[in-house]
Amino acid sequence: MRRFHSLWVLAALLLASAGGLGAAPAKAAGCRACHDDFKQLLGDAHPPVKGRAIAECLPCHGKASGKGAFSVRIHRGHSAPDSGVACAACHDFKVGRSFSVKGAKASLGKPDAADFARAREFMPVPGDSGFLASHHAKKLVSCAGCHGGAFPLRGTEVANATCLACHGTPEALAEKTRPKEAHGLNPHKSHYGDIACTACHFGHQPSVVLCKDCHPKTTLAVPFGK
Numbered sequence: 001m002r003r004f005h006s007l008w009v010l011a012a013l014l015l016a017s018a019g020g021l022g023a024a025p026a027k028a029a030g031c032r033a034c035h036d037d038f039k040q041l042l043g044d045a046h047p048p049v050k051g052r053a054i055a056e057c058l059p060c061h062g063k064a065s066g067k068g069a070f071s072v073r074i075h076r077g078h079s080a081p082d083s084g085v086a087c088a089a090c091h092d093f094k095v096g097r098s099f100s101v102k103g104a105k106a107s108l109g110k111p112d113a114a115d116f117a118r119a120r121e122f123m124p125v126p127g128d129s130g131f132l133a134s135h136h137a138k139k140l141v142s143c144a145g146c147h148g149g150a151f152p153l154r155g156t157e158v159a160n161a162t163c164l165a166c167h168g169t170p171e172a173l174a175e176k177t178r179p180k181e182a183h184g185l186n187p188h189k190s191h192y193g194d195i196a197c198t199a200c201h202f203g204h205q206p207s208v209v210l211c212k213d214c215h216p217k218t219t220l221a222v223p224f225g226k
């Protein structure tokens with residue numbers, strides 16, 4: 001029993017340090033609590049909005065990326081450290097049990113306290129970090145565009161198939177980066193065979209050139225890398 005109590009104390013501390021992931025204040029129960037005049041906020045061209053929960057927006061704006069996707073802009077504006085908006089303003093969650101958009105029925109996963117803390121570390125800067133995630137955010141590719149519809153948990157990686165769905169086949173990438181020199185290195189045609197895209201390309205930290213581990217003199221460079 002003492003161990004169980006200690007785990008929940010740890011969870012509470014992690015949530016507190018994660019910048020307002022705990023219960024939202026009463027005034028943050030819905031969008032209209034902060035945005036009384038949707039017409040002024042959204043403009044005359046936007047269809048009338050009758051509901052007050054963010055789930056009302058999902059029928060039109062629930063896409064992971066492309067035209068209509070709005071989660072990148074929503075998160076950038078509301079998750080900034082000085083915004084004063086807690087995650088619970090738009091999300092319902094029970095630590096380790098469920099996570100969902102407020103007003104929506106489907107759960108997006110079972111993140112624990114450490115998962116929340118890690119996500120909160122990344123959320124304020126997906127569009128301003130200068131890393132690969134920043135580039136995707138500017139193209140209106142949301143978190144779901146790379147991580148899928150579920151809450152990204154610790155230890156999970158983006159599958160190659162997800163990257164290739166937008167960036168083309170391995171053969172096309174290898175042709176794009178084919179070296180001009182006869183014995184030059186091609187990062188997309190490795191002698192190791194198929195390797196994970198995430199061996200070089202990182203979303204939330206500087207990307208690296210894996211080849212340099214064995215070929216330190218190579219002039220290969222990687223976008224958004226060091």
